[in-house]
Amino acid sequence: MFNALSLIPVIGAIVSFAFAFMLIRAYRERKVTFQLMWGIALALFGLGFVGEALGLALGWTQFSAKLYYLFGGILAVGYLSMGTMYLLKPGPAKWIASISVIIILLLWIPIHGIKIFNSNLTVGLIILAVYLVTIIGIFFVSPARSVLFALIAVTVLATGALMSYSVDINLLTKTESWREVMTLPLRSGAFALSSAGTFIIIIGAIYSAVTGWSDKKRRPQINNTIIIAVGVLIAALGGTLHGIFDIGKQQLLSLSTTLGISVMYVGYLRGRRKK
Template sequence: MTFLNVVLPLGSSVLSFAFAAMVLDQWWQRRQGFQLVWGIGLVWYGIAAGSEFWGGAFGWSETVYRTWYLIGAFFVAAYLGAGTVLLLAKTRFGYFVGGTVLFGGLLSLLFSHSPRYPGAATAGNVTFAIALVGGIAIIAATASRRELAARIAMGVLVVASIGVGYLVLTAPLQAPGWALDSNTHVPVGAAFPGYVRVLTGPFNIAGALCLIFGGIYSAYVYMPKKRVLPARMAVLAVAVNFVASLPGAVAALRQGRLNSRVPATILIAVGAFIPGLTSSLNRFGVTWSFFLGEFLGLLLIFVGFLVSVDVFRNVRIGITLWSRHPSASLESEVG
């Protein structure tokens, strides 16, 4: 046991549950579906980090390890990303969502046929087939009826969550029933068979990308724009125009004219990127940054949500502690 292996996960868990309570309270006030799903995602975050704290402080067990892997590797990023998908349901963001699901499925397929994960080919093939159907359905729905795309994405996620839940809870584990990095004592997924590990792509990769680029897209919507490429070029136009618009956004910030959602959503995007990066490094044996990235990422997302007028109109702990006037919603801006 090391000090940071206990303190950082504990901090992440406590902050996650407090954050979840605030978001779910906002959902209770406003009944917005994206807030409910974000709240669920933050509860998952708290459980995953809590299992890390428990393992570091009191010792790992098979139950704690399975809980950590199921929630952390499959649910956290997926449900936080799904909340962003629901927020942007009236926009063309569904095209990107469908693409990330396809990309995650493709990575699962490629991983499953690598020597690193023996015996995982069938799981990879099935995962890719499901991701292919789901991704195409999301893209098709975006083209014809945008709000339906978010519902399809949520439906696929819920059904897939049940499936991977069964597989993770029943998969045989290598002795002693969990796996830790020998140097840092950070948990790794190596105790699970390859057919389970290759399933994570459409969950954590697609979820993280939706959360990151959903934040960037939202910032782009609200910042003063310099359009270099026409909107019909979709994702490429957003990426290029976002970069081209940054100098104007910085100038507006200095003059006090920048919409508060711009720094808020950029903080959320950066906060999502950090644990996404450190989790990916963990998969390939670089574990020293795992707990730190988890905590810093959550902290940045928390600050970003507090800054966002659209998300936190009131802050309450039993009673209203702080309130501000509503402004135009993201949906009305981009719908």
């Protein structure tokens, strides 16, 4: 039977790719790096939605499940946070990124870390090393380059792990629970990038609002930044609650992500109209 809710990821894909196209076109015109990173992130969201739409319409397969989880579940929010890193000056970027990564590391240890160390010490040490190298790099090398290193490292590790893993399609179809079917290291990667990325974007938006609110000329821009940050929070919240607490089924995840990206798009369009 046709379910109208299955159209949600189709709408999400259309919005994401339209947003990505606008961002990439703006980057080609102005060569502003944050627009490139946001464009990449929205394209990743779009690919994730394509996988989800295929899974809901035709039934989940290895291809659609991995396409959705890798691009939409693990990578997208992390690459979105790189836009914030390139928008911030080096000083604020350093403490915002360091606070975000340290908080997520401290949360990761009890949520995922201890279990990973007990089941596979080598994998646990590799993940911990990525955290520590990122934190050290933020302080002593470059905040943006260090966060980008973490993104690339997780992208490579997650892609390799997911490609070699066989998703239990029957269990996924029955439970609609990614927590049930994905390995602990893969869920750890999704938690790290989505949570740290969300922290960076939200704290960055708060910092911009606090430091720039006294300048009346900047207030419209700050309002748009806050709208975009709220959109990110909506998009990331559904996946985070599902990944940690197994709250919400597939269509709820799709709805929260689509709504969040739509709010982000509105914030970006408002900013363009005021220029």
